[in-house]
Amino acid sequence: MENTNNTNARGGLHIPMSRYSETSPADQAVTTAMMKAMRTIRSASSPAPAGQEELDRQRRGQKVLGRLAAPLLGLSWEPFDLNGLPAAWVRPERGHDPRKVVLYCHGGGYTSGSLDYSRPLASKVANRTGYEVLCFEYRLAPEHPSPAARQDALKAWDYLMLLGYGARDVVVMGDSAGGNLALALTLMLRDARRQLPRRLVLFSPWTDMTFSGESFTARAEADPSLTADYMLATRDAYAPGADWTDPLLSPLFGDFSGFPPVMIQAGSNEILFDDSARLHQRLLEQGVPCRMECWEGMWHVFQMFPLKQADQAVDHVARFLLDLF
Structure with a gap:
């Protein structure tokens, strides 16, 4: 159910956003069971990737999570080498629009994540939009701290330009x-005064490495997946000793003049909720068209899971893109 009149009053913000909640007791039961399972997994794990052994375990776990997701029929998964970066195309086998492409940036706190991890959500996007999706595996911290990931993202962008896509043919998306x-x-x-992508789509974006949002502590008990210790450790691994207000590390503090329209989705139960809500506020203040959706009872990047609400959320993304192209 949608309610566009509510605001993020719990976080101290009063910016209108669309809110969605479970539509049936069955949906709620599935959500509750999955949240319980996630809390159990989290409690059995180390609070932060402190050592190489724990980091390797976490990286393997994310790969397994991606591989366990049921593959969607009607899509091809085509791994290849992108100038030294592992990459893969997700292509609808029928009825797709090869003139448009999504550049997908996977999550994982800059210390984990992989092509396998990006596959479930990238596949949903390709399935719903009919667009080809390019996934790439950027170098990870702490072996490769900032700015390695940004350099790799720019390499992936330049690859699309060399293929003949124009900037306006590209949607940049990330979780x-x-x-x-x-x-x-x-x-x-x-x-760099280069052309910008046509649209941005952000799933639970991490936008503030200073962790100044109220939700970082206020929603700690509600969040079944992320902890403050984990986020602090990944930040310190990615950008040790940095100025964490630098917009290239904390985009929340950036100047968004000239930005394309943005869509943001977040779960109400995540400690990074204010990273989304405050970004939404700043984009609107700077005149950037932005739509934010808050999904009640959901957690960080819930869209990748086999949930009815996840499929509905990706349907909303597809409408956002198809209506604007």
């Missing part, structure tokens, strides 16, 4: 740290 990366890439393109 969590990938949302951070999508924003940083667009800032870099704008500052």
